Amino acid sequence: MNPSPLQAPLSKSHRLVYEIVQEQGIGRHLAMADLFSLAQSRQPRIGFTTVYRAVTKLRDLGLISEITPHGAERAYYEPAGPAHAHFRCDRCGDVQDVDFAIPATVTTALAAQIGGAIANATVHFRGRCAECSRLEDSA
Amino acid sequence: MNPSPLQAPLSKSHRLVYEIVQEQGIGRHLAMADLFSLAQSRQPRIGFTTVYRAVTKLRDLGLISEITPHGAERAYYEPAGPAHAHFRCDRCGDVQDVDFAIPATVTTALAAQIGGAIANATVHFRGRCAECSRLEDSA
DNA sequence: TCGAAAGCGGAAGTCGTTTTCACCCCGGCG
DNA sequence: CGCCGGGGTGAAAACGACTTCCGCTTTCGA
Incomplete structure (x- = not known):
């Protein structure tokens, strides 16, 4: 920007x-x-x-x-x-954005759990995208 | 087991x-x-x-x-x-488990958002592990 | 015992990524 | 005006994890 x-x-x-x-x-x-x-x-x-x-x-x-x-x-x-997650379709390989982010309160708590510092969090989902869901083959 | x-x-x-x-x-x-x-x-x-x-x-x-x-x-x-997240130290590269998982309710909602099916979610954190945090160099 | 099928291991190949190295452009300086 | 000097550049080679190939061996059922 x-x-x-x-x-x-x-x-x-x-x-x-x-x-x-x-x-x-x-x-x-x-x-x-x-x-x-x-x-x-x-x-x-x-x-x-x-x-x-x-x-x-x-x-x-x-x-x-x-x-x-x-x-x-x-x-x-x-x-x-802005932080967001990604979804990758196992079938066609396409990657798209997903509106999800881990709250800062959670990362803070987890940083305390491991005793270190968390600089960054990434979230990935796998599955079948909308288009590939319609083609019901599993090839 | x-x-x-x-x-x-x-x-x-x-x-x-x-x-x-x-x-x-x-x-x-x-x-x-x-x-x-x-x-x-x-x-x-x-x-x-x-x-x-x-x-x-x-x-x-x-x-x-x-x-x-x-x-x-x-x-x-x-x-x-059981599902859990992973933390990787940027300095030493060590990977350790973190007790965190995305709730099924969230993945369900996100699957609806993208119109597809989510089979799996992975969460990764990056940062400085406990041991490396003590060595305050950034080399 | 025989033959097919599956398992196996060495080696080569694939492919995205990273590094090397010599060349070039462009500035300041004499 | 020409000589440096250093960062930027690009072709090519190196790198490394991963994957595939191919012929040999073992296993198993008839």
Whole structure:
């Protein structure tokens, strides 16, 4: 949302990747290869390594979120935003957002339970998405 | 705990892997390589492929659980048991159990929200474990 | 005993990710 | 105006976990 914190430390290429993720908007989940394709379509001479470095930096800066759904074979990226869970369909592999987050009171209590500090919580659901539910095969 | 459901469809090698996971008990999280090492120590002629096949089958049968913590670079396996969450320390990488599960009422409501079926929920926490919290460096 | 089927293990292959390394652009400085 | 110097860049190789392949061995029923 706020473009100001990224003026200083990001190169032009890194900014491009950031913009691509932002433009995809909430609910879209992009693999590294997708990001590379999109970046290439705007700047054909860009290399995979540059996109990779951009993603790594943006992730470390907290500007984009990385999700690794259980059962998926790669990571996905989305704009940083309010906490929410993800649902992955076992059949078609599609990942979608779910409006659910673990309350801070719970994480606080659990942090006390383990005696450490909890920085982050991720929730993933697996199952059959709406569309795949209609096709009642289990192949 | 209950050895009966595994007599029929499991070969001797697969049973060995199952027993190894069970014997490690609750709270232990074993990577594929760990399982292979442990299996080798009891049956030196066993091959990695056999352990891999055993793990795959046991996982599909629901006899063992596979977890892929966010930030980890491999999957871990543990005995199947009551639902619980996992905590992974960002510093030392250690994974430990956390007594938390998403209520069935919540998953039911969320399944309705997405219009599909939710078969499974996984919760992962990241942060600093008790031991690493004492070492106040952020390296 | 024989033959089919399942199990097995070594090795190679797959694939997403990460690192390496040399080149280039772009600034300041002499 | 030309010489550095350092971050940025991109092609390619390396890496590592995971998966598959293929031929050999064991098991089991006829």
